[in-house]
Amino acid sequence: MQMCGKNKERGAVEVEVTVILPIAILSVAMLLYLSLFLYQRANLQACLETSLVYYKSEVTDTYVTKDSGVAYPGQPAEGGYIGKGNSYSATGPLDPYTGTFGDRGNLNNQDAFEKYFLSVADRMLFSENLSLTIDYRNYVIMKQFEVTAAQEVSFPLDLTVLGIEKDYRITATAQVAVVDHDGMIRNVDYAIDLLEDTKLGEMAKGLAAKIGQVYEKLKGFLGG
Incomplete structure (x- = not known):
């Protein structure tokens, strides 16, 4: 009876190994390929x-x-x-x-x-x-x-x-x-040159001059 119990235990271990070992091998292979x-x-x-x-x-x-x-x-x-x-x-x-x-x-x-x-x-x-x-x-x-x-x-x-x-x-x-920073700078300069020769450019210059005058007056009032 004792020998029969040992045989059952060995058989259970063999069944577990038969089931678990392939899963363990597949898991290792999965981790390997996932790392790749x-x-x-x-x-x-x-x-x-x-x-x-x-x-x-x-x-x-x-x-x-x-x-x-x-x-x-x-x-x-x-x-x-x-x-x-x-x-x-x-x-x-x-x-x-x-x-x-x-x-x-x-x-x-x-x-x-x-x-x-x-x-x-x-x-x-x-x-x-x-x-x-x-x-x-x-x-x-x-x-x-x-x-x-x-x-x-x-x-x-x-x-x-x-x-x-x-x-x-x-x-x-x-x-x-x-x-293209060099090209962008040249393009902006080119656009400014074109704008200066138009009526819009002249208006912009006049507006900038008036803003400068107002700024100077405000500085005088503030004691700057």
């Missing part, structure tokens, strides 16, 4: 931000020309992981009024940005099922360029027993303000 997916998302975010910094440089930085893509020259020990995405040169005469109302640098170009982004992100863990959405807004004095990346990844194992779906969606968003 989190790393992929961080990598995706970094690649988006890097791409935007280089992609807009032709508009925001004087005498900078955007390269066709970002390259990583040299060996890792020599700083080979430092990207190079632009050149300090101008392809033609600088026009201070280019892009005031239009898309200077052709930023709002889906194909061009995708190629540029892929030159940065060619070392990501996963590159399949990736889509980019561009949101480009022109506010005249500044432009807003936002890109959202979405990627579908899948667990290689069936984890439905844990209540987890096979497919997983990774998203990342980066935004940058595109402002």
Whole structure:
């Protein structure tokens, strides 16, 4: 009778191990792949931000020309992981009024940005099922360029027993303000020059002079 009880106990342990061990293995595999997916998302975010910094440089930085893509020259020990995405040169005469109302640098170009982004992100863990959405807004004095990346990844194992779906969606968003400060200053100066030669400009000058006179009188009354 005692031996029979031990056999029952061993059988119960074997049943528990048979049930729990696969779930434990699947849980470890799930955590492993979730960590890879989190790393992929961080990598995706970094690649988006890097791409935007280089992609807009032709508009925001004087005498900078955007390269066709970002390259990583040299060996890792020599700083080979430092990207190079632009050149300090101008392809033609600088026009201070280019892009005031239009898309200077052709930023709002889906194909061009995708190629540029892929030159940065060619070392990501996963590159399949990736889509980019561009949101480009022109506010005249500044432009807003936002890109959202979405990627579908899948667990290689069936984890439905844990209540987890096979497919997983990774998203990342980066935004940058595109402002050509030199061009904006020249544009404002140009607008002021034009305004000075009009009747409205003369009225504005007269109004400013009257305001100055009133200000001086008030200062006198106040003992200033």
